[in-house]
Amino acid sequence: MFPILVASDIHGDFLALKRLFRIAENLKCTQFLFAGDLGLGYSESMVEILKNREITFLPVLGNCDSPWDFSEAFLSQPPMFQVRKYENREIFITHGHRFQTPEQTGNILPPSSIIIQGHTHVPNLEEKRGYYFLNPGSASRPRGKYEASYALIFEDKILIKLLDSGKKIKTLNMKEPKL
Numbered sequence: 001m002f003p004i005l006v007a008s009d010i011h012g013d014f015l016a017l018k019r020l021f022r023i024a025e026n027l028k029c030t031q032f033l034f035a036g037d038l039g040l041g042y043s044e045s046m047v048e049i050l051k052n053r054e055i056t057f058l059p060v061l062g063n064c065d066s067p068w069d070f071s072e073a074f075l076s077q078p079p080m081f082q083v084r085k086y087e088n089r090e091i092f093i094t095h096g097h098r099f100q101t102p103e104q105t106g107n108i109l110p111p112s113s114i115i116i117q118g119h120t121h122v123p124n125l126e127e128k129r130g131y132y133f134l135n136p137g138s139a140s141r142p143r144g145k146y147e148a149s150y151a152l153i154f155e156d157k158i159l160i161k162l163l164d165s166g167k168k169i170k171t172l173n174m175k176e177p178k179l
Helices: 014-026 044-051
Strands: 004-007 031-034 056-059 081-086 089-094 114-117 124-128 131-135 149-153 157-162 168-173
Touching (some): 004 014, 014 031, 014 044, 124 168, 131 157
Parallel strands (some): 089 114
Antiparallel strands (some): 149 157, 157 168
8 A cells, every 4th residue: 555655736837747646656656645736727738647647646625726627637626635544544635725634624533643734835744642744845836945845655654855856855754553
């Protein structure tokens, strides 16, 4: 089930999306989780990438996404959040403009769950109260002192890497989830 690629806030950047799919394919990622603001617009290039992908792509709706854009890429309108189970770990994914935590959506997740959100364009990775909080940053429009970034989730760790160089900028080792 691992690794999983996580990205956010592409805002219509065809080259960033293409590079992320290439990374996911090269690493044999099982999933590509997208935390909103894809920004398909009328980009035929982006639609082609999404139509011809070989990896499962699971987006959530961001504040800059148009629900209608997804139908062109044969995707249904993404939800505002998703909860997925990967082996023994729960993953909550949202864009972050409306919900920041599972509790705000009525979901109670067990400790050792991963909570993913985008929206800020700033990469962040931390453990709080037994939960792992991940913001992969922006793959095309980073803010602050960071460059374009994305994240990888493995069974035992989470990495945030720079898109251009592949350099790791944040790493967090995770504890085995309690069953």
